[in-house]
Amino acid sequence: MTTLAFDGRTGASGDMLLGALVAAGADSTVLERVEDALDVAYDVTTVTKRGVRATAVSVTHGDAPDDDRGADERDDHEHEHDGGRGHTHAHDDAEGHGPTRTYVEVRALVESMGLPEAVEADALAVFEVLGRAEAAVHGTDLDDTHFHEVGADDAVADVVGAALLLHDLDPDRIVTTPVSAGSGEVSMHHGTYPVPAPAVVEIAERASWHLRGGPVETELLTPTGAALLAHYAEGVDETPAMRVSESGYGAGSTNLDERPNVLRAVVGEEREDSAESEDGTHGAAHDERVARDGLVRDDVVVLETNLDDAPPEVLGGLQDTLADAGARDVSIVPLTMKKSRPGHLVKVIAKPADAGAVARRLAEETGTLGIRETGARHRWIAERDFETAEIAVEGETHAVSVKVARDAAGEVYDHSAEYDDAAAVAAETGLPVREVMRRAVEAVRAERAGT
Template sequence: MKALIFDPFSGASGDMILGTLISLGADRNEVCEAIESTTDVSVSIEKVSKKGIAAVDVNIIVDRETHSRHYHEIVDVILDAKLPKPVEKDVLQVFEILAKAESKIHDKTLKELHFHEVGQKDAIADIVGSCTAIRNLGAEEIFCTPINVGGGLVETSHGTLPVPAPATLEILKEGGLFFYGNGKREMLTPTGAAILSHYAKPIENMPQGKAVSIGYGAGKANIDNPNVLRIMITEIEEPISTDRVEVLETNVDDVTGEVLGNLFDKLLKLGARDVVIIPATMKKGRPGSIIKVITRPEDSPKIAREIIRETGSLGIRVLSTKHRFVANRKITTIEVDICGQVFECRIKVAEDKNGEIMHISAEYEDCKKLSQATGMPLKEIIRRVEETSWDAHLKK
């Protein structure tokens, strides 16, 4: 799995995040075009040395700054930029994280909310550029180690505030990110916190894997330690395979058991990976059922159509899942001695990606036939087949 891991041992800000992503290989032309199409700035990107570490330094050059903006004004700026839809969605969600934190701290509605520092052109540029760069790198997962927020006090448009600033702390709380304080100045800005909160899952330690590439983004602080943000692309080895699925779900309360049984078989023939029908109590105490189907995303439309045709449901919920973990499965045949006779029986073998056997199960229909042929109880046939199978595989 290709994972993007932020390591903010010296804090994070919007320009530091943008610098690390460009250092890591994000297309700087695409990033600059996105920024300059959104707001009236120019972008300067250069290499600098921070305490001996080569890092990318991004400067957003603003000719004329605007006054503070209302939240809805920033939303309009983003929508007017006509960014690619996935990037636009991410940018709006980052600003929503900022807005909700500021709204709570200042006890203002989103409609009343003014952005000061994060409403300026350079902050908009940092967020648009970072969201564009992350999409450009195409990581499957994004993680963040504990963030150094610094310490002491910071000067803001609202006066002198403790570090982390109240809005920053609120974002950390809502995002569930791990953090600690080490230093005498602000090391994590609200913009940096919002970007990391939107994208990254918190981790306490680096996961086991192989570093593919590493980047450093320069901060502006002049401190004893290197003021850089480190980021890396890591190949994290997953012992279990994955595939992509969707879960379709609907509630019905006027469908007979015969219809549901027929639907069950039809959906499996159409390619459903699994079908579950759960008894439920509906409105006004009526008995009903919850139909849940696991399917490949490309099969969802035809399966949803069949559910509607057969049950009369007016809508099918799609429970989006990024992926599921699956064992590699194969069916093979084993010879088993039962009452002095040797029979063949099929078994299902589940393995991880390294070939390690995780589970063995006897094929029901074959075991049923052996039970009928020998007169031995079905559960004993299953036990013997699986026991023989494990013994045979462990000897290999």
């Protein structure tokens, strides 16, 4: 399994993520799609941060003056969250260049760019994370939320550019270690607030990774960086065991005292969770996912929407159509909506990396105007596999698949015969389905017991 791991100890911003992805092997030419759609250009350079060679990616505008100085030679950028000036940031993220936009306008812009379907879905999902955070902070509706910095051209270029680069890398799994937010204060349109900024805190509530303060007194984690990691990355305590194939560093715009201002990205083949090391112990990637009671933690996103006008045929097909987009499970619950109208609650479980594509497909299939991402960030699941049971009926042998549930230590605690197999045998033999299922489970248990 190919894994992309970010080291979050120095925070993250949109431009740092761009630099880290290019340095880790993503093809920077994919960014030309954004340059063609917006009046911007990506400036990719190599810089040194406290002795660490890093890739700096900045967004320039058609009317911007040329600047051929290296990133370490440029003055520290100062900006406020409303696009003004007055607070120094360690990361150059969403400087407010170009027009600011509402959430609805940003969606329309992204949809007009002609992006691959998966890239568009991911970019829109990131902006929804940003929009919901801003709406929660300011007490507004999502569609009425006005982006200041994160709606400007360069912020759109950061989000869409990161989506394109990640699509080019195409890892099976994306993780991040705990992400540092910095400390101190940040100036915004409404006043001075402590770091992390309110929007970053809101985003962190929806993320599966841990947010931590420090280690320096400046803003390390920007809303754009937080939203990108919240959408794409699973939280881990440390970089999982992997055979490294690529690595690189994305540079922040300023220098920090005593430490390089960089975001590290590592790409490699991760050891399977079930694999054991030479001394017989499980690897770190396995251990950090095991609960105290032996079940395994699986990071997920739960998506919900209420429907009052969906045809039964559409509801009946959601299991298959959403599964094609990456959904792990779909539940549909009848409910009563406003004006006593009958409706349905659709709940979907998906992996964080698939949430954007699943949400887009759910919206397309049902026509819903809004999809909620609930607070659940993981589930505890069993390891499972299948065994084939052979049962004899009137001298003939029939095969039925039986699901076997195990905890992380390998202890079996449940058996369940597959209904479709049992129903086929029941139709052929005349036995009740539940009798076929019972015999199949007993046959597997007997075989495991050696009788």
